[in-house]
Amino acid sequence: MILDDKLAVLKQVFETQMPFNKLLGLKVIELKDGFTKILIPFKEEFIGDFIQKRWHGGIQASIADSAGGIAALTSISSFEEKVNTIDMRIDYLHGSEPKDIYAEAEIIKDGKRIIKVDVKLYHEKTKIIALARCAFSVLRK
């Protein structure tokens, strides 16, 4: 498989064929082997704390999981390979604001059977809102 094709197909699948990503309004800003940067535009319905107007922690966990999964999938060398999420830990570091969230996800271990990814969520030009660490199993062909 030609690498650019793989990434182009993945980007299209992530943005247009996964219903939940459409609900999030997820945009893939950057995608290369082992790394992705995505954007989730702020929407009122993503608010959890309606007094302080903060993003719900649950939607932050969704974004972390999504970014982690996208980065993990760049590890495949054929669309017959299967990637499943094993687990994720998310740490909430600083209160979010009613602004777009960016997430960067990077593979930190690209093994024969296990892939691990670190994710950070942030608002542009400000500090990190949350960090996540995800484990995936992969069935190589």
Added chain:
Amino acid sequence: MILDDKLAVLKQVFETQMPFNKLLGLKVIELKDGFTKILIPFKEEFIGDFIQKRWHGGIQASIADSAGGIAALTSISSFEEKVNTIDMRIDYLHGSEPKDIYAEAEIIKDGKRIIKVDVKLYHEKTKIIALARCAFSVLRK
């Protein structure tokens, strides 16, 4: 504060005043001190894997976080107390199906400064889809 009042107010806030919970369609089925059971009705837009029609792992993380937060909030004895999520781990155990998800969350540590909650996600009459463990900080009055 009279206990039934506290729980009634919390239930109403969770279901009607948190925008993200409305997006989820979250219903509080049971709420008592230290425990909650919630229901998230299946919707097409919650799908991640559109071939196998599975719920997106991210939405499962959202549900776990929501259920954990609701159980944690039953620990407060005044609405001036403040509860913040510190971190969460979610373990994906079995593939989900295009059916409603139930989540039960139970406080396993109710400390002066830290609350911990265990959550399980499942379809009715079938095995567990995911387990989560959450840590919260609480500022008691």
Added chain:
Amino acid sequence: MILDDKLAVLKQVFETQMPFNKLLGLKVIELKDGFTKILIPFKEEFIGDFIQKRWHGGIQASIADSAGGIAALTSISSFEEKVNTIDMRIDYLHGSEPKDIYAEAEIIKDGKRIIKVDVKLYHEKTKIIALARCAFSVLRK
């Protein structure tokens, strides 16, 4: 492989052939498919907080990892199968005392490629000191 043989061999390996388990003084009290109960006798050198005489959090993490690994290994059906720890989360619930620690570990997912184990640490007749959740990869033959 006859089951009783497998468990007898595992018990002997855990107790006598793993140098770190000897340092811990680890005793396997119960071992069956999917479950183990172990005992770590209290020793002065396991203390972290020398004022309150509490077990070091690090040694508790060691015990959790050991118990989790033993339970996971009961899942193999041949000694050619390979089990590796992927990750572990440990939650410290209540202060420990200068007394023996028991750990019970139970498989909560016994998959083709992934095993998950829940562990609890406690002093006899008292509340839980710590909980852990571990993920393992397994290469089946």
Added chain:
Amino acid sequence: MILDDKLAVLKQVFETQMPFNKLLGLKVIELKDGFTKILIPFKEEFIGDFIQKRWHGGIQASIADSAGGIAALTSISSFEEKVNTIDMRIDYLHGSEPKDIYAEAEIIKDGKRIIKVDVKLYHEKTKIIALARCAFSVLRK
């Protein structure tokens, strides 16, 4: 409290007054506000996998917890402040060798009530063996 005094006292406590650290042979190589680097010299009794001569995963978890706790304690501004471990996640990335282990721990959140620390374990000049993320509660004076 004068900063250098605080760090000097902490270093001495970690190395000479915590029994478990003596068992580990823990040496504090670097200690400054928000960061520590420690060394655990290899010993035969730290081996888990006696065929491949790898450090036991449990001792790695001990080291991660120890390094994390030392970094967290640099955050205190008085010895009356109390720091407790809430939880830790450890990810095993690459097989260890029968050589000394270094651990670097860095505070990633230094809050009023919560401290978070990232830890990495490695052999000199080689890749990372394990990563950990720890949460602590702190009672400020």
